[in-house]
Amino acid sequence: MTARTLFEKVWDAHVVAPESTDTPAVLYVDLHLVHEVTSPQAFSELRQRGLTLRRPDRTLATLDHSTPTLPTGADGVRPYTNAAAKAQVEQLEANCAEFGVTLHGWDSDQRGIVHVIGPELGATQPGMTIVCGDSHTSTHGAFGALAFGIGTTEVGHVLATQCLLQRKPKTLAIHVDGKLAPGVGAKDLILHIIGSIGVDGGTGYVLEYRGPTIEALSMEERMTVCNMSIEAGARAGLIAPDETTFAWLKGRPMAPQGADWDAAVARWRALRSDEGASYDREVHFDASKIGPTVTYGTHPGMASALSATLPEPTNAQERRARDYMHYEPGQSMEGMAVDVVFIGSCTNSRLPDLREAASVLRGRHVAEGVRMLVVPGSEAVRRDAEREGLHQVFLDAGAEWRVPGCSMCIAMNGDLAQPGQLVVSTSNRNFEGRQGKGARTVLASPATAAASAVAGVVADPRVYLTEAAA
Amino acid sequence: MKPITRLQSRTAVLTDENIDTDRIIPARFLTTTVREGLGKLCFNDWRYQSDGSDNPAFPLNQPQSQGCEILVAGRNFGCGSSREHAPWALLDYGIKAVLCSEIADIFRNNALKNGLLAIVIAEAQHRWLLDNPGVELTIDVQAQTITLPDGSNVAFTLEPFARHCLLNGVDQLGFLLQHTDAIGQFEKQEKAA
Numbered sequence: 001m002t003a004r005t006l007f008e009k010v011w012d013a014h015v016v017a018p019e020s021t022d023t024p025a026v027l028y029v030d031l032h033l034v035h036e037v038t039s040p041q042a043f044s045e046l047r048q049r050g051l052t053l054r055r056p057d058r059t060l061a062t063l064d065h066s067t068p069t070l071p072t073g074a075d076g077v078r079p080y081t082n083a084a085a086k087a088q089v090e091q092l093e094a095n096c097a098e099f100g101v102t103l104h105g106w107d108s109d110q111r112g113i114v115h116v117i118g119p120e121l122g123a124t125q126p127g128m129t130i131v132c133g134d135s136h137t138s139t140h141g142a143f144g145a146l147a148f149g150i151g152t153t154e155v156g157h158v159l160a161t162q163c164l165l166q167r168k169p170k171t172l173a174i175h176v177d178g179k180l181a182p183g184v185g186a187k188d189l190i191l192h193i194i195g196s197i198g199v200d201g202g203t204g205y206v207l208e209y210r211g212p213t214i215e216a217l218s219m220e221e222r223m224t225v226c227n228m229s230i231e232a233g234a235r236a237g238l239i240a241p242d243e244t245t246f247a248w249l250k251g252r253p254m255a256p257q258g259a260d261w262d263a264a265v266a267r268w269r270a271l272r273s274d275e276g277a278s279y280d281r282e283v284h285f286d287a288s289k290i291g292p293t294v295t296y297g298t299h300p301g302m303a304s305a306l307s308a309t310l311p312e313p314t315n316a317q318e319r320r321a322r323d324y325m326h327y328e329p330g331q332s333m334e335g336m337a338v339d340v341v342f343i344g345s346c347t348n349s350r351l352p353d354l355r356e357a358a359s360v361l362r363g364r365h366v367a368e369g370v371r372m373l374v375v376p377g378s379e380a381v382r383r384d385a386e387r388e389g390l391h392q393v394f395l396d397a398g399a400e401w402r403v404p405g406c407s408m409c410i411a412m413n414g415d416l417a418q419p420g421q422l423v424v425s426t427s428n429r430n431f432e433g434r435q436g437k438g439a440r441t442v443l444a445s446p447a448t449a450a451a452s453a454v455a456g457v458v459a460d461p462r463v464y465l466t467e468a469a470a
Numbered sequence: 471m472k473p474i475t476r477l478q479s480r481t482a483v484l485t486d487e488n489i490d491t492d493r494i495i496p497a498r499f500l501t502t503t504v505r506e507g508l509g510k511l512c513f514n515d516w517r518y519q520s521d522g523s524d525n526p527a528f529p530l531n532q533p534q535s536q537g538c539e540i541l542v543a544g545r546n547f548g549c550g551s552s553r554e555h556a557p558w559a560l561l562d563y564g565i566k567a568v569l570c571s572e573i574a575d576i577f578r579n580n581a582l583k584n585g586l587l588a589i590v591i592a593e594a595q596h597r598w599l600l601d602n603p604g605v606e607l608t609i610d611v612q613a614q615t616i617t618l619p620d621g622s623n624v625a626f627t628l629e630p631f632a633r634h635c636l637l638n639g640v641d642q643l644g645f646l647l648q649h650t651d652a653i654g655q656f657e658k659q660e661k662a663a
Contacts, residue, residue: 016649016652016653016656017649017652021630022630022631022634023630023631024629024631026646026649026652026653028653028656028657028660037500037501037553038552038553038554040503040504041503041504041505041554044503044504045643049643054653065500066501082501084501084502085501087501087503088501088502088503091503133552133554134551134552135550135551135552135576149551149552149576150552150576150579151552151553151554151576151579151580151583152505152554152580153554153580153583153584153642153643154579154583156643157642157643157646160643160646160647161643161646161647161649161650161653162653162657163646163649163653165631165642165645165646167629199488199546199549200488200545200546200549200572200574203546203572203574203575204575230550230576233546233549233574233575235575235576299488299490299549301488315487316485316486316487317486317487317488317544320486410497411497411498412497412498412500412501416498429490429492429550429551431490431492431493431550432492432493432515433492433493433496433515434492434497437496437515438515
């Protein structure tokens with residue numbers, strides 16, 4: 001039998017009708033995640049056509065993008081940023097009730113960012129196909145699932161048929177070797193990779209992250225890496241499931257139990273690229289050479305080492321980015337004045353991310369004039385963090401401790417930065433205006449973001465981590 | 471979707487590379503629950519000044535860009551999010567085709583499903599079109615050619631099914647629903663396994 005890649009194994013197992021020259025494959029979807037922003041028009045389409053939801057049991061919804069991260073007031077009113085945001089949330093509540101979709105809404109103790117709760121619930125499993133009207137669906141690839149973002153028309157296709165029309169993408173192997181240095185983590189690694197292959201380096205490909213460095217990552221770190229595959233243009237990024245994956249999933253509410261669990265793990269062990277399987281393209285990285293990495297420009301491919309000298313712009317886009325970000329060629333990002341620090345998003349809002357930020361902030365205070373927001377990824381993360389007292393570390397440091405949601409990553413719920421403000425953010429996009437009109441975003445790890453909050457300027461976290469350890 | 475066989479228009483040009491979906495339609499406008507009416511928000515933060523008036527520096531605000539239905543944009547147009555609001559906004563704004571040497575995957579899929587001709591062309595021709603705004607082009611979806619003002623033709627390739635759907639106004643959900651039996655069969659086998 002021909003040697004196959006992990007991606008090919010997952011793809012092959014979900015083909016309902018094979019692709020031909022004339023038509024794409026009909027690909028079966030195991031899990032469809034839904035949120036309020038990209039689904040209303042799809043539910044309307046079903047209603048207009050008199051169609052039903054094919055698999056309510058394979059559809060899971062949550063509220064995350066338009067939701068306020070401030071708690072309900074004493075008057076019992078939820079502080080939505082505007083009437084449209086409230087109406088959008090209520091529309092999803094109504095759609096889920098009408099079509100029979102399980103919704104982790106306001107009354108659920110499992111509500112959270114869609115890409116945080118899928119894995120947390122054990123809904124995300126190795127070998128699955130997972131889609132959502134959200135480009136960061138690539139996150140779930142950390143479990144060896146083929147997971148990718150789709151548009152609203154396709155959301156309608158999946159609601160009605162549990163299938164998508166898809167052309168098979170190409171494969172790109174990203175081999176990572178070498179040990180990450182202390183204070184350098186998964187976020188630095190993926191920013192370095194995107195900075196190297198470029199913001200469109202993965203366009204048309206499914207990525208497979210592999211090698212000893214990847215195998216040594218925790219599940220949360222793997223999610224951070226896979227989450228940002230789309231920032232290199234790749235719709236999906238996968239990591240082969242292993243003992244780390246199985247241990248993380250075991251016992252989660254939607255994971256198989258008992259004998260079913262053992263059978264599932266036996267099946268999942270086959271989900272790795274065969275010896276000699278070929279990729280359309282391969283690239284190699286040495287993780288030991290990577291330091292704290294941040295973005296300096298206006299897309300995630302404009303990333304460099306924190307201390308590296310920034311290049312002189314050589315084209316119109318780089319000049320525009322320099323003018324927007326106000327960075328100085330010949331200097332580094334280190335030391336640039338900070339206005340806001342955001343810890344959160346589907347990239348970096350899980351418990352270990354919050355621990356990493358707290359380890360820098362413990363016993364320290366956010367610098368004068370800096371606003372810091374910490375937004376846990378889910379109600380479960382919030383509970384766990386509060387049990388450990390992490391929220392107290394943040395509050396004592398002068399940061400705001402919020403209710404779970406996407407918050408300032410996409411800035412559509414009222415959490416946003418003002419024009420010209422510089423935000424050091426653990427999120428995934430530094431596009432112009434992403435965090436508020438005219439706001440300037442520097443993407444960074446939780447440690448770098450926390451260090452920057454304390455220093456009041458973009459700062460190297462290793463100084464603080466060393467001091468904390470001493 | 472109405473069939474689209476041919477589009478004739480002058481071009482408007484945005485030379486910037488990597489024009490992302492947040493620039494096409496900022497996220498704060500995504501609280502809508504309908505597809506309609508997004509044209510006025512297209513390129514919002516680029517197109518308007520802070521007082522709400524048109525930004526004269528935005529190329530599509532310039533007189534020669536008015537009425538242009540073909541947008542030639544810098545490489546990697548539509549990168550970023552999966553929001554279908556991006557093609558909805560462009561179409562409502564009056565853009566019917568985007569020509570580029572590279573177009574982000576999800577945006578391209580979304581665009582073609584809505585009848586927005588997202589067409590990848592070779593770098594040399596892309597360069598020429600970026601350097602020559604306002605030229606009259608004819609896009610022939612059937613022949614997969616773009617006719618330049620001098621009468622010469624530039625070939626392009628659309629994914630065959632997307633092209634078939636554009637030409638015939640095929641409803642893709644309707645096409646998928648024809649596979650209902652096969653989908654049921656797949657589910658049955660999966661359950662047995």
